[in-house]
Structure formats: structure tokens, C-alpha cells
Amino acid sequence: MHKCLSILFLLLMKMYSCKSSFPLVVNTWPWPQATDAAWNVLKSPSTALDAVVAGCAKCEEDQCDGSVGFGGSPDESGETTLDAMIMDGSTMDIGAVGCLRKVKNAIGVARHVLENTEHTLLVGELATEFAKEMGFKEETLETNHSRNIWQTWKDNNCQPNFHANVKPDPKSSCGPYTPIMTQTKKVMSERNVDISQSNHDTIGMIVVDEKGNFVAGTSTNGLTHKIPGRVGDSPIPGAGAYAENGVGAAVATGDGDVMMRFLPAYQIVELMHNGATPTEAASKALERILKFYPKFNGALVGVRNDGEIGAACVGFPKFEFCVKNETSADTIIHGVDCKNSCTDWKVKQIRLIAVGLVLQWTFSL
Numbered sequence: 001m002h003k004c005l006s007i008l009f010l011l012l013m014k015m016y017s018c019k020s021s022f023p024l025v026v027n028t029w030p031w032p033q034a035t036d037a038a039w040n041v042l043k044s045p046s047t048a049l050d051a052v053v054a055g056c057a058k059c060e061e062d063q064c065d066g067s068v069g070f071g072g073s074p075d076e077s078g079e080t081t082l083d084a085m086i087m088d089g090s091t092m093d094i095g096a097v098g099c100l101r102k103v104k105n106a107i108g109v110a111r112h113v114l115e116n117t118e119h120t121l122l123v124g125e126l127a128t129e130f131a132k133e134m135g136f137k138e139e140t141l142e143t144n145h146s147r148n149i150w151q152t153w154k155d156n157n158c159q160p161n162f163h164a165n166v167k168p169d170p171k172s173s174c175g176p177y178t179p180i181m182t183q184t185k186k187v188m189s190e191r192n193v194d195i196s197q198s199n200h201d202t203i204g205m206i207v208v209d210e211k212g213n214f215v216a217g218t219s220t221n222g223l224t225h226k227i228p229g230r231v232g233d234s235p236i237p238g239a240g241a242y243a244e245n246g247v248g249a250a251v252a253t254g255d256g257d258v259m260m261r262f263l264p265a266y267q268i269v270e271l272m273h274n275g276a277t278p279t280e281a282a283s284k285a286l287e288r289i290l291k292f293y294p295k296f297n298g299a300l301v302g303v304r305n306d307g308e309i310g311a312a313c314v315g316f317p318k319f320e321f322c323v324k325n326e327t328s329a330d331t332i333i334h335g336v337d338c339k340n341s342c343t344d345w346k347v348k349q350i351r352l353i354a355v356g357l358v359l360q361w362t363f364s365l
């Protein structure tokens with residue numbers, strides 16, 4: 001039964017692998033400007049840490065897809081808040097911010113958490129106070145664009161939203177809501193929101209210097225229409241990113257509320273530690289999630305200590321990621337086709353069962 005499930009999951013997911021030398025920059029989604037920004041810093045006498053900060057900051061400035069940086073993904077109150085993390089695989093030190101308000105350069109603040117504190121994660125308004133102390137400017141993250149998204153949502157009875165088991169019915173009314181006591185479990189398929197690709201892109205970046213030092217980082221403005229205070233997987237160590245020198249690093253993008261329950265980036269690094277290729281590791285980490293959330297969508301990228309790069313994705317129509325090393329003059333964008341939906345899977349499942357039955361019947365004759 002377990003084998004059978006594994007085969008089904010393999011059909012469900014699409015994978016990618018190749019090998020590269022160091023130094024190396026890899027990041028999620030077709031955002032080569034971020035890759036180039038990181039690469040250019042890496043080629044000056046700077047560290048992999050500087051490169052990850054420069055690469056993610058480039059996407060924060062460019063507002064990549066509206067899902068990184070200011071002016072995107074307004075929450076229910078119309079505010080944009082940011083999540084970011086940076087992890088240094090040579091020291092296992094991490095700096096992260098969650099639900100950071102009113103500061104544009106979230107990855108920069110995360111770096112100060114790493115370098116100027118003994119903490120790992122600062123959140124909300126108090127993270128803003130810390131950022132100001134570190135010299136960052138306090139400014140609004142709202143733009144006309146984000147105000148428009150919020151107004152349209154408000155005019156549409158606050159649809160979609162992320163509330164569950166409350167009254168009035170969140171599928172037709174705005175809040176405020178009160179909880180209803182219920183024995184029914186939440187069902188993923190009833191999830192109110194279309195978790196579309198553009199609703200949860202995250203930049204996840206892995207930089208390896210020529211000595212094999214791994215640094216991984218993330219930056220995002222999270223989910224559009226999130227409940228104020230929500231923090232996604234991006235600033236959670238082992239969920240959005242993980243790095244360990246001598247083993248490798250991994251980054252994740254996708255439905256963060258689900259992904260952070262499984263620590264997929266940590267799983268990839270751990271599986272690589274136990275001998276898996278990055279592709280196998282990424283597929284296995286997705287499999288674990290799919291067992292519980294078959295409609296989940298997400299993509300994982302891993303880089304191993306020997307330069308092997310692997311990726312796997314599910315649920316998105318397509319997942320792309322960028323790679324830059326010494327050979328490629330330009331950043332190369334690699335595409336992975338992901339199987340689209342559960343329907344695909346079910347059709348395959350039925351076919352497989354049919355084939356299985358025929359085989360069984362043939363052999364039993």
C-alpha cells in the first residue's frame with residue numbers, strides 16, 4: 001500500500017535535477033533580477049550572507065509579482081506586513097522578522113536580528129521599533145495598488161477570507177466574527193480562498209560561496225486578505241528555508257499555512273544528510289504533505305553539498321526557478337511542470353488501479 005502511494009505521488013509531482021559548481025545562486029520563481037543582484041555582490045569580495053540580503057532586497061524594491069515587498073497582499077485591514085528570514089549554514093545562526101510593519105527592507109532587518117541580537121525571530125510593531133533602532137526608516141507600505149485590492153475585497157463582502165467556524169458566515173459576510181462551537185473538523189477542500197500562485201509567491205534564495213558556505217533566505221508580504229497578525233512559513237526556520245554547511249540548503253514557496261506544519265526545508269536537508277539527492281528529498285517532503293493535504297500546492301528547491309540542484313512542485317501549473325553559476329553568462333530560468341489538480345491524480349489513480357488489476361489477473365491465470 002505504501003509503495004503504491006509513493007508511485008501515485010511520483011505521478012502527481014514533477015521534478016528537476018542538475019549539477020553545478022560553486023559559487024552558485026539559486027532562487028524561486030522567474031526573478032532573475034534578484035539572482036543577478038545576489039551574484040554581483042557575491043563576485044565582489046563579499047559574503048554569501050551579503051549576497052542573499054542583496055538578492056532578496058532587490059525583489060523587495062521591485063515588488064516582485066506584488067508578493068514580495070511593500071504595496072502588495074494587503075491584510076483584512078488593508079495593511080501590508082512583511083516576513084523574512086536569513087540563515088547562515090556555517091554558524092547555524094538565524095535572523096527573522098514576522099509581520100513586520102512599516103519597514104520596506106524586511107530581509108535587511110532580518111540580517112540585523114542575526115548579527116545584532118542573540119534572538120532568532122522578532123515580530124510585529126516591536127520588530128519595527130528594533131528596525132528603527134538599527135537605522136531603518138519607518139514609512140507606510142500601502143500604495144494605491146494595495147488600497148485598490150483592499151477596497152475591491154471590502155466591496156465584495158470581504159470575499160475571500162481565511163476565517164472558519166465563525167458567525168456570521170465568513171463565506172458571505174464581513175466580520176467582526178464570533179466563534180461557533182462545532183464538532184466538525186475544518187476540511188481543506190472547503191478552504192474559502194483560492195490559493196492561487198500569485199497569492200503566495202515567496203522569494204527563497206540559496207547562495208553558496210566558492211568555499212561551500214551555504215546561506216538561505218526568504219522574503220514575502222504573505223497572503224492577500226490574511227487575518228492581521230498572520231505569519232507565514234517564510235520566517236520559520238526549517239519551513240521557508242534551512243541551510244547547513246556540509247549538507248546543503250533548501251527553500252520553499254507555496255501555501256505557507258500548510259507548509260509550516262511540516263518543516264519541508266528542514267526535511268530536505270535532513271534527507272540529504274541521510275543520502276537522498278535533492279530531487280528525491282524534495283519529492284519526499286512534498287509527499288508527506290500530500291498525504292494529509294492532497295489539494296495543497298507548493299514548490300521546493302534543494303542544493304546539496306556537491307552542487308547537485310533539485311526541485312519538485314505540486315499544484316501550480318508550472319514552477320520556475322533561477323540558477324546562476326560561473327558558466328552561464330546570464331541567469332538561467334528552469335521550469336518544472338507541476339501536475340495541476342487532484343483530478344489529474346484521481347484519473348491516474350484509477351488507471352493505475354485498472355492496470356494493477358489486469359496485471360494481477362494476468363499473473364493469477
Ligand SMILES: *[C@@H]1O[C@H](CO)[C@@H](O)[C@H](O)[C@H]1NC(C)=O
Binds near residue numbers: 018021022325327328
Ligand atoms: C551551471 O548551472 C547549469 C544549470 O543552470 C548547469 O547545467 C551547468 O552545468 C552549471 N555549470 C557548472 C560549471 O557547474
Ligand SMILES: *[C@@H]1O[C@H](CO)[C@@H](O)[C@H](O)[C@H]1NC(C)=O
Binds near residue numbers: 144
Ligand atoms: C494615488 O491616488 C491618489 C488619489 O486618487 C492620487 O492623487 C495619486 O496621484 C495616486 N498616486 C500614484 C502614485 O498613482
